[in-house]
Amino acid sequence: MVTKKEKEYITKTISMLLRPEAAQVVALMLNKSEVGEEWLAKQSNLKVTVVRKILYDLFNLGLVDFKKERDEKSGWYIYNATFKVDQFDKVVIDKLKVILNKFKMRLKYEEENTFYYCPEHQRTMTETEALNNNYVCDVEGCGKVLIVKDKAHRIEKLKKKIDEIEKLIEMAESKP
Numbered sequence: 001m002v003t004k005k006e007k008e009y010i011t012k013t014i015s016m017l018l019r020p021e022a023a024q025v026v027a028l029m030l031n032k033s034e035v036g037e038e039w040l041a042k043q044s045n046l047k048v049t050v051v052r053k054i055l056y057d058l059f060n061l062g063l064v065d066f067k068k069e070r071d072e073k074s075g076w077y078i079y080n081a082t083f084k085v086d087q088f089d090k091v092v093i094d095k096l097k098v099i100l101n102k103f104k105m106r107l108k109y110e111e112e113n114t115f116y117y118c119p120e121h122q123r124t125m126t127e128t129e130a131l132n133n134n135y136v137c138d139v140e141g142c143g144k145v146l147i148v149k150d151k152a153h154r155i156e157k158l159k160k161k162i163d164e165i166e167k168l169i170e171m172a173e174s175k176p
């Protein structure tokens with residue numbers, strides 16, 4: 001049985017590794033075995049094609065097993081999926097560490113650099129690019145003086161994300 005806390009950790013991790021819709025599908029698969037894509041689609045309000053794609057993404061991560069079954073009526077094969085919860089920590093730990101590393105590098109880059117933008121255009125430049133353009137926008141006919149981008153909000157968001165991932169890794173590593 002997967003506890004409520006465990007479920008939260010699993011869905012958060014899946015959302016981080018894939019996307020929120022995948023977490024929705026996984027939540028439906030926990031504590032169940034051999035569920036069909038039609039059932040999952042119905043329960044999640046997602047299209048069958050979307051569910052199928054998610055199941056294959058999970059399969060590629062090594063988190064889903066498929067069992068083929070022949071439908072008596074139509075003669076078609078039906079694939080039932082089971083979420084491999086016992087494999088979860090082992091599978092996700094390295095992937096979470098890769099993501100964590102990327103976010104840390106991104107944070108370092110943001111903290112160490114100054115960015116500029118044109119108030120008119122959505123154009124952002126690095127210090128070097130801005131310097132090369134004499135701190136004016138390079139969009140033709142613009143020439144507006146570039147403004148230093150306030151990165152505090154973005155840095156705060158990155159730190160929050162890093163904290164979140166570190167907590168998930170801690171959770172994955174804390175289990176036997």
Ligand SMILES: [Zn+2]
Pocket residue numbers: 118119120121137138139142143144
């Ligand atoms: Zn401009």
